[in-house]
Amino acid sequence: MDDDNVKETKYCINCGEIIDKRAEICPKCGVRVAPPPMQYIQPQNNSDNSEYNTMIILGYIFTFIFGIVGLIISIYLLTRDNDRAKKHGLIMIIISVIFTLIWIFFASIMFGAFAIASNPYYYY
Ligand SMILES: [Zn+2]
Secondary structure, eight states: OOHHHHHTEEEOTTTOOEEETTOSBOTTTOOBOSOOOHHHHHHHHHHHHHHTHHHHHHHHHHHHHOHHHHHHHHHHHHTSSOHHHHHHHHHHHHHHHHHHHHHHHHHHHHHHHHHHHHOTTOOO
């Protein structure tokens, strides 16, 4: 065994087999010996982050302006296989529910006031 060959190897953390230094998974026992390279994770995250940007922005706009469309978009985002989309979808649903409750609250006050004003016998 020459020196150059020794430098290119390492021992598997699981079974102790001498394996290639650049190996991520031990060929003998199949156990991962190194974390996956960052360049495989990073571009995927970046593309995922921009993938639903339009839907997320539209979702927030519709959540505030036209609740039911915002709700549909938030459900769409929640069902995506994407953490960022899910997170924003969840925030939109919470905002939608709060806004809906506020609207119901004000609508019931308005309806109550209208009922009292239009019916002098309304005392209940
Ligand atoms: Zn091994």
